Amino acid sequence: MPLFGRKKSPEPEAPAQHALPSLPEPPAARPDGLRSLADHRDYLLDCIEELPPFGQQILDALDLSLCEDIVSTVNLPGFDNSAMDGYAVQAADVADATPGSPVILPVVGEIAAGKSASHPLSPGTAMKIMTGAPVPAGADAIIPYEDTDRGEQDVRIFAPREAGQHIRRRGEDVEADTQVFSAGDRLGPRAIGLLAAIGLDKVLVRPRPRVVVVSTGSELVEPGLPLDSADQIYDSNSYMLAAAARAAGAQVFRVGLVSDDPEEVKQTISDQQVRADLILTTGGVSQGDFDVVKAVMPEMGATDFAQVAMQPGKPQGFGLIGEDRTPMIMLPGNPVSAFVSFEAFVRPAIRKLMGTRPYGRTAVRCVASHAITSIPGKVQLARGIVTYDENGSRQVELAGGHGSHLLGDLSRANALVLLAEETELVAAGDEVVVWLLNEDD
Ligand SMILES: Nc1nc2c(c(=O)[nH]1)N[C@H]1C(S)=C(S)[C@@H](COP(=O)(O)OP(=O)(O)OC[C@H]3O[C@@H](n4cnc5c(N)ncnc54)[C@H](O)[C@@H]3O)O[C@H]1N2
Ligand code: MOO
Secondary structure, three states: OOOOOOOOOOOOOOOOHHHOOOOOOOOOOOOOOOEOHHHHHHHHHHHOOOOOOEEEEOHHHOOOEEOOOEEOOOOEOOOOEEOOOEEEEOHHHHOOOOOOOOEEEEEEEEEOOOOOOOOOOOOOOEEEEOOOOEOOOOOOEEEEHHHEOOOOOEEEEOOOOOOOOOEEOOOOOEOOOOEEEOOOOEOOHHHHHHHHHOOOOEEEEOOOOEEEEEEEOOOEEOOOOOOOOOOOEEOOHHHHHHHHHHHOOOEEEEEEEEOOOHHHHHHHHHHHHHHOOEEEEEOOOOOOOOOHHHHHHHHOEEEEEEEEOEEOOOEEEEEEEOOOOEEEEEEOOOHHHHHHHHHHHHHHHHHHHHOOOOOOOOEEEEEEOOOEEOOOOOEEEEEEEEEEOOOOOEEEEEOOOOOOOOHHHHHHOOEEEEEOOOOOEEOOOOEEEEEEOOOOO
């Protein structure tokens, strides 16, 4: 019995092809038979729906996107309070204070943070007050300890303060009934701090999508195990994609590798569906005799296999699988192709599931530090290393060649250089656009 095996309904005798759900009409291919990268990305995003909102403890909502506007019901600060440890006074009483001619006031009370004064401050008196403590009625300035002799019965004050100085006014930071966040805002650490400060312990957010990652290929071996023969390789894709999905905000289940056996692939996908908001596979989507994913997935749902005008990453598969119509993105097996496809399609899909905009990476401009050639007709996603000069301007050089097996070069890169379909040559010093891979947005 497989671990996550689950029959949602009795299995029909012979599953009828026409009973499977269909996909929306895919974008038409261009005359060269290819689909543009933008068309493919937009199609996938149209087929994927944002996850439903749920209430989450504010700390667990870190990096998630709000599904509600947040209005503060309280003022911040909630009351006038002292910004300094010192003495609450009336500014007029100490206007002439100097080191040589201090003003001496009787100390009539002491106010700690969390305590209010028992009575208003009368003219000609002072009250000790701590940072954050409520300013007593009648006081309009705070004299920090450093400008006093720190007296207990009477205090000598050596310098004046303007009325209002060192007092943090009620509502000056956030006024009650103002909106502090909007639906769609992504919650970072500072936002979590403000939510707590206005007294909220839970908010409505979209959850982290549960992403299942599967590698296919009978040549694959789990890292840590010996390679038994010269034709085996380690499964790097499932680790790389699981890490990338986690970095994009997903909760990841790395299933690891399955062989090119059709039954094993079908069983694995069917087992995993129960815990997946998105299934990600690599390998088996091209033209090979053993390209199993492309061969078997149409039996399990509505699928779309396309040749996309990009390099690397041309062969792409997408499906809505099973009766739950679980989105499944089937990436090519070459490691660089898989990564580049992740950036172009999967990361935007994860962000859409989470309700985090913008879905795609922001393209930023950069100066090419050497000439770059490109093959027209396809978007090239070349691996680049972006550096900054002393003025903060960006330049990029390529990290190795175009080959989609060059994982060593990919690991040195910190950017993808996007060379448009019409580009044949970028001269040194020309501008190119890049996706910065180490940025969060
Ligand atoms: N006749 C054609 N052959 C190929 C075409 C084509 O258009 N016509 N397209 C090429 C392109 S482009 C790509 S990309 C690949 C994609 O092929 P598959 O998705 O079917 O991938 P596989 O054949 O399974 O593997 C390709 C390559 O990647 C290695 N690999 C696979 N999985 C992993 C993994 N988890 N970790 C590390 N490396 C992996 C695998 O061993 C192969 O070397 O097809 C071209 N062929
Ligand atoms: O597109 Mo493949 O992804 O060129 O290696």
